[in-house]
Amino acid sequence: MRLLLAEDEREMANAIKMVLEHNHYAVDVVSNGRDAYDWAQNGNYDGILLDIMMPQMSGLEVLSALRREKCDVPIMLLTARGEIEDKVTGLDLGADDYLTKPFAMKELLARIRAMTRRKGIYSSNLLQFGGLTLNRETFDLGYQGQEVHLGSKEYQVMELLMQNQGILIPAEQFMEKIWGYNAEVENNVVWVYISYLRKKIQNLGAPVVIRAVRGLGYKLEEG
Numbered sequence: 386m387r388l389l390l391a392e393d394e395r396e397m398a399n400a401i402k403m404v405l406e407h408n409h410y411a412v413d414v415v416s417n418g419r420d421a422y423d424w425a426q427n428g429n430y431d432g433i434l435l436d437i438m439m440p441q442m443s444g445l446e447v448l449s450a451l452r453r454e455k456c457d458v459p460i461m462l463l464t465a466r467g468e469i470e471d472k473v474t475g476l477d478l479g480a481d482d483y484l485t486k487p488f489a490m491k492e493l494l495a496r497i498r499a500m501t502r503r504k505g506i507y508s509s510n511l512l513q514f515g516g517l518t519l520n521r522e523t524f525d526l527g528y529q530g531q532e533v534h535l536g537s538k539e540y541q542v543m544e545l546l547m548q549n550q551g552i553l554i555p556a557e558q559f560m561e562k563i564w565g566y567n568a569e570v571e572n573n574v575v576w577v578y579i580s581y582l583r584k585k586i587q588n589l590g591a592p593v594v595i596r597a598v599r600g601l602g603y604k605l606e607e608g
Contacts, residue, residue, distance in 0.1 A: 386431045386501065386544060387411040387562050391421035391447070392463065393439045397486075401434070404490045409524055409540040410497075411563050418442025425451055429561055430458050432501045435480075437464035437471070445478060452479035459500040463488075498522070512547040515593040515607040517586065519547050526582075528591035535585070538563060542578045546595065546605045555602040579603055 388405060392398040393416045405412045413428065415421050419441040425433055433451075435444035442450075444462055451460070461482040462475045472483050481500045484493060498510060498521065510521040518527045524540045525532040535543060541563045545554060559575045576597075583595055596606045 386541065387413070387429065387565070388497070389421065389424055389428060389430045389433045390414045391416075391418065391434065391439060391444065392436045393417060394436075401490075401493070404494070405497075406537065408494055409535075409537045411541060411565060413565060416440075418444065418447045422447045422450055425456065425458065426454070429558075432497060433458055433460045434497075435460060435462050437462055437475070445475060448475065448480055449478050461496060461500055512544065514547055514550050514605055515591065517589070517591040517593045519543055526585060526589065528586075528589040531589050533585050533589060535582075538578050539581055539585075542575070543582055546603065550605050553598055553602040553604045558602070575603075 386409075388410050390398060390401055390405070390412055392401065392414070395416070398414050398416065402412050402414050413424060415424055416439075418439040421433075421435060421439070421444075422442060425447070435447055437444035439447075444464070448460055448462070451458075459481045460479070461484060462480045463484055463486065464471065465486045475483050482496050484496060502510070512519040512521065516528055519525075519540075520527065521544070524535050526535055526543060527533075542559060545559060545562055556575045564574070579595055579597070586593055586595070592607055594606050594608050595603055597603050
């Protein structure tokens with residue numbers, strides 16, 4: 386799952402980014418509102434975290450502009466402001482949630498899960514396919530009582546497959562969603578992580594395969 390974080394306080398941005406990446410999110414960070422607006426328009430994000438007080442454009446201005454352009458990506462406002470009026474303004478402009486600094490990182494993670502889950506197909510943190518389960522809180526892949534823990538990139542690849550069951554996903558989409566536009570990696574890195582996941586699924590004994598279709602991409606199948 387890919388997130389955009391717009392936060393002009395460097396230490397805060399680094400701390401949030403570290404926590405999010407530790408919890409298997411891919412994160413792009415920008416430090417002003419203009420960049421936040423541009424990246425949100427051009428990026429393929431599952432969620433956006435916007436600080437309200439930013440140079441060039443405020444978080445509220447970015448939020449308002451994105452919603453005017455029919456951007457439906459879930460957006461959470463992060464701010465030191467605690468007044469009711471600011472919360473009401475943000476929510477009325479189209480924010481999905483609002484978190485006042487300082488906040489506990491556990492609460493931030495829980496709110497991100499809830500915010501992104503509302504937009505998605507699934508109503509729980511347990512994704513399932515053919516008896517295979519992916520726990521979005523523990524990052525474990527399971528089948529019939531057996532579980533194996535996934536590394537960050539393994540989890541992100543598997544989550545994308547689970548969210549698009551039976552749909553062919555091009556390698557380029559994995560690259561964009563997980564490694565980002567500026568990543569200095571080759572497309573074959575996707576194949577490497579697909580291979581890791583195939584072995585883990587096989588070791589679990591699950592009747593699920595990751596099918597590769599030459600030149601088109603990868604998809605989950607029961608078999």
